[in-house]
Each structure stands twice: as structure tokens, then as C-alpha cells.
Amino acid sequence: MNPDNSIVDGDALGSFRQQFNGEIIQPGDEKYDSARRVWNGMIDKHPALIARCTGVADIITAITYAHEHDMLTAVRGGGHNVAGLAVCDDGLVIDLSELRSVHVDPENRTARVEAGAIWGDVDRETQAFGLIAPGGVVSETGVAGLTLGGGYGHTRRKYGLTSDSVRSIDLVTAAGEFLTASPTEHEDLFWALRGGGGNFGVVTAFEFDLYELGPEVMTVGTMYPLEEAPALMRQWRDVVADAADEISSSAALWRIPDHTVFPEPLRGKPVFIPSSVYAGPVEEGAKAMQPLRELGTPIVDPSGPESYLELQRKFDPFFPAGDRYYWKSRFMGDLSGEAIDTMVEYMTKCPSPRTLVTVRALGGQIARVDPTETAFTDRDSPFMISIDSTWTDPEEDDVNVEWTRKLWDAMAPHATERIYFNFAMNEEGEDVARATFGENYERLVEVKSRYDPENRFRVNQNILPTV
Ligand SMILES: Cc1cc2nc3c(=O)[nH]c(=O)nc-3n(C[C@H](O)[C@H](O)[C@H](O)COP(=O)(O)OP(=O)(O)OC[C@H]3O[C@@H](n4cnc5c(N)ncnc54)[C@H](O)[C@@H]3O)c2cc1C
Structure with a gap:
């Protein structure tokens, strides 16, 4: 390793600059602070170099340079990882944010997407042809990190995980070799x-x-007072158990944000929001989702047909870059009354009015893929809880982190041992990784040992190669 960063001075860096087509950003450069920043404002890493690649040649050059100088290497796709895994201290960041092209082949119904693209790029290009790729629910999230870690969106029960829709992947290995995996x-x-x-x-x-x-697409987004959540979430659980694959539904505990899209008297009110999207014709969706719209008497019911593109951007304003975030998740084998009551009780004492707790209903196409068919192991959990703590004041870090951990611990008796790594802080430890990957863990170690035996790519949910 190169602890004093001396390598970033002198001839070696000069020749790196000559071979590299994009920008190389260093401490002291005007752009350094904005280039090292990621979506989560809690993350404050200081890389020695940020290499903004313009193509595959730059990526190969950057990997080779990092290898020759034994530099820790981070890879930045969309920079949305909550644990800040797109950046590192003292090392080299391979920044793909300039590589955002999306090319749709409407005849074959495929899209080729560069690894720095965000979901908004994909949605815009695919909708021009009346098509979608099943991505995430916030348009600014990176395609790369989300897809490599699985990916749950508004059409998950119909089309499965985002990674289930991948046909092939181009990549550069730790040895600097370009290859296609399919x-x-x-x-x-x-x-x-x-x-x-x-x-x-x-x-x-x-x-x-x-x-x-x-x-x-047809959407349901009814809101009820939080006091009704214990009864209504039980009802929601029972209704989604028999839902068609076209229906992807979530149950959220939240406070109505202080935002102009919501009626003023309701802002700040703690609510329960069972929300659903139908991946099919609008009229069919309206009929199929009526039982989910009628769980009780909502205080507001904005359900109805919505532009898919608008839906995909709808949550963007509530998760702005630079705010403070601490997120955790658990896959649930069922959703017991006790689990529901625990969540609701915690929510009544939540330190931040912006925190969101969501239970996603899974199953459908996700569960039809064998757990060993891809590295993503959890195929049979019917639910996943995510605890998305969100706030702005650094003084409130401790209280929010503590609350999140307590709720996460309190959910343990009601959940499986597996977590969703895309909603995790990279502090959960090897036991959780082994439990999460389960029967796929050893095979992942084998592939890691084959393609990255020196563990050059370790700023991630790391799989240790065998020595
Ligand atoms: C507001 C918000 C909404 C979200 N919504 C969803 C959702 O609806 N569904 C869902 O499943 N997840 C969602 N997520 C979680 C999301 O999947 C993860 O945060 C994911 O890591 C983001 O990918 P990224 O490319 O933006 O991340 P980055 O921070 O750039 O990278 C994340 C990890 O992937 C690695 N990586 C990135 N690019 C590459 C690459 N080209 N090659 C190799 N490794 C790479 C990085 O090294 C890092 O380890 C959301 C996150 C946020 C912040």
C-alpha cells in the first residue's frame, strides 16, 4: 500500500496523465471537493486521485496504474451507495460518471447501458420506445451498483430482480483484461x-x-394515520399474499414530507402508506389493485394512472444528495403481527421526521429463479424491510444511527439472517455475508480468487479470495 501518497507526484503520475484521456483530479484542484463527494453527506473520504474515465481504454490505464503503484482502488458508478463505497481514503477512484450512454435496440428489445449511467438515463431512452428495464425507484441511483447487488424496483414481481434482466456484461478485470461475461x-x-x-x-x-x-401505469398510493398501521398492515400483508405478479406493493411508515406536492394541512403527519404499481394495462391494474386501495378510509388517496417516467422520478426530491443517511435492511420469512407492532412502535419514537421504514412485498418472478442460478441467493423471502434513516444536521448523527440500529436489532427475531447489501452500511460483518450468500458463498470465493486473487477490488461488499 502507499500510505504517504508520494506516488501521486512525479514521473509516474506524469506518464499516467499522458496515457489517460479523461480528467485526473487531485487534492488542491478546484474540482476535488465536488468530485470526491458522494450522495450520502455522512461520507467524507479523501482519495489521492480521482480518474474520470472517458472509455474502456481509460479504465484499463487506471487499473494498471493502481496495480503498479499498489493503490487502494474504489469504483464509482452512480455514487449512490449509502455506505459510500464509491470512494476511498488515499487511493485511486475510478470514476465512471462521464460514461452514461444508453443505446436501445427496439427490435430485439435490448439496451446497452454504460456503467456510469443512472436510472433516469435508462428510463428516458427506453420509454422513447415504450419499453422499460426494471431498475430502481429513484432516477439518480446508479445502474451499476444497483444491478451488481440485485435490484428491486416497481416491477420486481413481474420481471424479477434488475440483475435477472441482464443479458451480458462487459468488464475489465484486475489484470487489466477486457472481457464479456454472458x-x-x-x-x-x-x-x-x-x-x-x-x-x-x-x-x-x-x-x-x-x-x-x-x-x-396504474398506481395506488393511499395514506392512513399511523395509528391505523397495526391493523392495516396486517390486512395489506394478507392481500398481497395472493396478488398477481403484475402487482408490486410496499407498505411504508413515514411522515408526509413538507413538500408542495402534498396538501399543506397534512404535511408532517405520521402515516401508513400501502403503495402499489401494476406492470400491465392501466384498466386491468385499476381493477386488480382495488382491494389494495380499499384497506380502510384514507386521509388522502392520490391513486390513479401515472406517467411511468414521472413515477420513476417521484421520490427524487425526498432523498437529495448531501443529506445524511444511515440505512439497514433485513429479509423477512413472514410478517408477523409482532413484527408489525414493533416497527410501528419504533416509528412513533423516530428521531427524524424524514425517516422512512418500508416493507417490500417480494415473491412473484423473483422467487421463480433458483437461488443458485445467479449469485443473488435470497429468492424465497416474501418480504424485505428497509430502515432508511434520513436527516440533515450532523449533530443528530448519533441519535439517528442509534435508533436505526435498535430497530434493526429489534427486527432480528422476526427476520431471516439475510440482508440486502444495497441497503447496508458495510459494517455487518462476515457472518452476515456468509448467511446472506448462503449456499453461493463458497462459489463466490472461487470466482473472486480466479479473477481478483489479490483482492484489488475490495471497496465493496467484499468477498475475500483464498490466499
Ligand atoms: C435514494 C436511493 C434510492 C435507492 N433505490 C433503490 C431501489 O429502488 N432499488 C434497489 O435495489 N436499490 C436502491 N438503492 C440502493 C442502490 O442499489 C445502492 O445504493 C447501489 O449501490 C447504488 O449504485 P451506484 O452505482 O449509484 O453506487 P456506487 O456508490 O457508485 O457504487 C456502489 C458499489 O458498486 C460498485 N460499483 C459501482 N460501479 C461499478 C462498476 N462499474 N464496476 C464494478 N463495481 C462497481 C462500487 O465499487 C461500490 O462498491 C437506492 C439508493 C439510494 C441512495
Whole structure:
């Protein structure tokens, strides 16, 4: 390792600059502070170099330079990882934020997406052809990190995880070799990249299967007073148990944000929001989701057809870059009354009015894929809880982190041992990683040992290679 950063001065850096086409940003440069910042304002890392790549050649050059100088290497896709895994102290950041092109092939219903793209880029290009790739629910989230870690969106029960729609992946390995992983090439790598995170190299592009949907979709978004949540979440649980695959539904505990889209008298009110999206024709969706719209008497019911593009951007204002975030998750084998009561009780004492607790209903197509078919192991949990603590004042860090950990601990008796790594702080430890990857863990170690034996890519949910 290179603790004093001396390598970033002198001839070696000069020759790196000559070979590199994009920008290389260092401490002291005007852009340094904005380039090292990621979405979570809690993260304050100081890399020695940030290499903004313009293409595959730059990625190979950066990996080679980091290797030659034994520099810790982080890879930045969309920079949205809550644990700040897009950046590192003292090392080199391979920054892909300039690589955002999306090319749709409408005839074959596929899209080739560069690894620095965000979901807003993909949605815009695919909707121009009446198609979608099943991504996340916030348009600014990066395609790369979300896809490598699985990916749950508004159409998850119909089309499965985001990683289930990947046809092929281009990447540069730790040895600086460019290759394509697909069902017929480097199959071991293709298996590992779908759920195993950024462990195996730097992805340069994904090829996705696309599906017909939009321009409008039917949505349900009723809101009820939080006091009604214990009874209504039980009802919601029972209704979604028999839901069609087209219905992807979540149950959220939140306070109505202080935002102009909500009626003024309701802002700040603690609420229970069972929300659902139908991946199919709008009228069919309205009928199929009526039972989910009628769980009780809502205080507000904005349900109705919505533009898919608008839906995909709808939550953006509530998760702005630079605020403070601490998120945790657990997969749930069921959703007991006790689990529901615990969540609601914690929510009544939540230190931040902006924190969101969500239970996503899973199943459908997700569960039809065998747990060993890709590296993403959890296929049978019917629910996943995510605790998304969100606040702005650094003075409130401790109280929010403590509350989140307590609720996460309190949910343990009601949950499986597995977590969703894309909603995690990278502090959960190896036991949780082993439990989460389960029967796939040893195979991931094998693939890691083959493609990155020196563990050069370790600023991630790290799988340790065998020595
Ligand atoms: C507001 C918000 C909303 C979200 N909504 C959803 C959602 O709806 N569904 C869902 O499943 N998840 C969601 N997430 C979680 C999201 O999946 C993770 O935060 C994910 O890590 C983001 O990917 P990124 O490319 O932006 O991250 P980054 O911070 O850039 O990277 C995350 C990890 O992936 C690695 N990585 C990134 N790019 C590459 C690459 N090209 N090659 C190799 N490794 C790479 C990084 O090294 C790092 O370890 C959300 C997150 C936020 C902040």
C-alpha cells in the first residue's frame, strides 16, 4: 500500500496523465471537493486521485496504474451507495460518471447501458420506445451498483430482480483484461456479477432485456394515520399474499414530507402508506389493485394512472444528495403481527421526521429463479424491510444511527439472517455475508480468487479470495 501518497507526484503520475484521456483530479484542484463527494453527506473520504474515465481504454490505464503503484482502488458508478463505497481514503477512484450512454435496440428489445449511467438515463431512452428495464425507484441511483447487488424496483414481481434482466456484461478485470461475461462466455463471472457486487472487476457496460410498459401505469398510493398501521398492515400483508405478479406493493411508515406536492394541512403527519404499481394495462391494474386501495378510509388517496417516467422520478426530491443517511435492511420469512407492532412502535419514537421504514412485498418472478442460478441467493423471502434513516444536521448523527440500529436489532427475531447489501452500511460483518450468500458463498470465493486473487477490488461488499 502507499500510505504517504508520494506516488501521486512525479514521473509516474506524469506518464499516467499522458496515457489517460479523461480528467485526473487531485487534492488542491478546484474540482476535488465536488468530485470526491458522494450522495450520502455522512461520507467524507479523501482519495489521492480521482480518474474520470472517458472509455474502456481509460479504465484499463487506471487499473494498471493502481496495480503498479499498489493503490487502494474504489469504483464509482452512480455514487449512490449509502455506505459510500464509491470512494476511498488515499487511493485511486475510478470514476465512471462521464460514461452514461444508453443505446436501445427496439427490435430485439435490448439496451446497452454504460456503467456510469443512472436510472433516469435508462428510463428516458427506453420509454422513447415504450419499453422499460426494471431498475430502481429513484432516477439518480446508479445502474451499476444497483444491478451488481440485485435490484428491486416497481416491477420486481413481474420481471424479477434488475440483475435477472441482464443479458451480458462487459468488464475489465484486475489484470487489466477486457472481457464479456454472458451465458456463453465466462459463465462463472456472469453468474457472480449478478448479485456478487463490484468484487470481480470494473464493469464498463451492461446489456439488458427490455419489456413493454407505459407511457402510463396504474398506481395506488393511499395514506392512513399511523395509528391505523397495526391493523392495516396486517390486512395489506394478507392481500398481497395472493396478488398477481403484475402487482408490486410496499407498505411504508413515514411522515408526509413538507413538500408542495402534498396538501399543506397534512404535511408532517405520521402515516401508513400501502403503495402499489401494476406492470400491465392501466384498466386491468385499476381493477386488480382495488382491494389494495380499499384497506380502510384514507386521509388522502392520490391513486390513479401515472406517467411511468414521472413515477420513476417521484421520490427524487425526498432523498437529495448531501443529506445524511444511515440505512439497514433485513429479509423477512413472514410478517408477523409482532413484527408489525414493533416497527410501528419504533416509528412513533423516530428521531427524524424524514425517516422512512418500508416493507417490500417480494415473491412473484423473483422467487421463480433458483437461488443458485445467479449469485443473488435470497429468492424465497416474501418480504424485505428497509430502515432508511434520513436527516440533515450532523449533530443528530448519533441519535439517528442509534435508533436505526435498535430497530434493526429489534427486527432480528422476526427476520431471516439475510440482508440486502444495497441497503447496508458495510459494517455487518462476515457472518452476515456468509448467511446472506448462503449456499453461493463458497462459489463466490472461487470466482473472486480466479479473477481478483489479490483482492484489488475490495471497496465493496467484499468477498475475500483464498490466499
Ligand atoms: C435514494 C436511493 C434510492 C435507492 N433505490 C433503490 C431501489 O429502488 N432499488 C434497489 O435495489 N436499490 C436502491 N438503492 C440502493 C442502490 O442499489 C445502492 O445504493 C447501489 O449501490 C447504488 O449504485 P451506484 O452505482 O449509484 O453506487 P456506487 O456508490 O457508485 O457504487 C456502489 C458499489 O458498486 C460498485 N460499483 C459501482 N460501479 C461499478 C462498476 N462499474 N464496476 C464494478 N463495481 C462497481 C462500487 O465499487 C461500490 O462498491 C437506492 C439508493 C439510494 C441512495
